[in-house]
Amino acid sequence: MAGSVADVWSGASYERIGETYASIHDRIVAALAIGRGTRVLDVACGTGGVALRATRAGATVTGIDISADQLAKARRAANAAGLEMQFDEGDCQELPYAEAEFDAVASAFGAIFASDQERTATELARVCRPTGRLALTAWTSDEWSTANVRAGRTYSEGADPYDWAREAHVRALLGSAFDLEFQTGGWRIEANSATELWELLSTSMPPLRAWLAEQSEEARKHAEQVYLDYLEPGVLERNYFLVLGTRR
Ligand SMILES: C[S@@+](CC[C@H](N)C(=O)[O-])C[C@H]1O[C@@H](n2cnc3c(N)ncnc32)[C@H](O)[C@@H]1O
Numbered sequence: 374m375a376g377s378v379a380d381v382w383s384g385a386s387y388e389r390i391g392e393t394y395a396s397i398h399d400r401i402v403a404a405l406a407i408g409r410g411t412r413v414l415d416v417a418c419g420t421g422g423v424a425l426r427a428t429r430a431g432a433t434v435t436g437i438d439i440s441a442d443q444l445a446k447a448r449r450a451a452n453a454a455g456l457e458m459q460f461d462e463g464d465c466q467e468l469p470y471a472e473a474e475f476d477a478v479a480s481a482f483g484a485i486f487a488s489d490q491e492r493t494a495t496e497l498a499r500v501c502r503p504t505g506r507l508a509l510t511a512w513t514s515d516e517w518s519t520a521n522v523r524a525g526r527t528y529s530e531g532a533d534p535y536d537w538a539r540e541a542h543v544r545a546l547l548g549s550a551f552d553l554e555f556q557t558g559g560w561r562i563e564a565n566s567a568t569e570l571w572e573l574l575s576t577s578m579p580p581l582r583a584w585l586a587e588q589s590e591e592a593r594k595h596a597e598q599v600y601l602d603y604l605e606p607g608v609l610e611r612n613y614f615l616v617l618g619t620r621r
Pocket of ligand 1: 376420439440488
């Protein structure tokens with residue numbers, strides 16, 4: 374991918390996709406055992422789906438993301454909802470927080486995109502206090518990921534985000550710091566047609582949008598056709614992996 378990681382995640386209407394994760398964000402917040410004043414870190418918070426919910430649940434929340442564009446949208450959403458929380462620009466591979474600063478650490482489809490998984494896992498553990506909670510979601514490798522490959526998209530740079538949905542791999546990353554539990558869930562998005570759904574995905578999934586912009590016309594047309602065939606009749610369903618942890 375050309376451009377910085379922050380560039381890749383900026384400029385898309387990601388909030389339209391973020392909204393469709395509402396039930397997943399609810400599930401993550403429920404897993405964090407939030408009470409009044411629980412200090413929650415939402416890692417790679419995007420437009421703030423988890424951060425806003427955790428604040429509503431009574432937590433004192435910090436959201437961090439590498440994209441200033443995503444953070445600006447999160448801040449706008451928080452202001453519009455009359456909620457107070459802190460949003461910081463930064464990289465989850467090098468969190469600008471003290472050891473054990475948080476009672477709970479969450480990341481919805483966020484930390485999985487960092488290229489150095491070991492550093493990321495170490496950072497998630499470092500900032501979480503003993504007995505604190507962790508909740509993280511990852512997409513499982515599925516038919517959509519196969520369609521991506523058919524369209525010509527592969528994760529050629531950095532680590533494979535789907536690794537975070539493999540139990541043995543996650544145990545190797547986080548198992549020495551957390552007692553872990555694994556759950557699964559489903560996500561479904563529907564539109565009136567494959568074309569309508571493609572319009573949403575191609576403009577609102579930031580890495581897909583960035584990748585399309587780099588392709589030749591021929592490659593883009595090929596990819597579009599692969600996706601349109603796959604999305605027929607206007608539905609995309611995916612499974613995700615929910616990693617729950619209690620810090621030792
Ligand atoms: C799919 S979005 C998820 C956003 C949000 N957690 C949600 O559930 O809606 C992925 C987010 O990860 C952020 N991100 C990617 N790499 C990152 C990194 N190394 N450090 C911090 N944030 C990162 C992106 O900017 C983007 O906002």
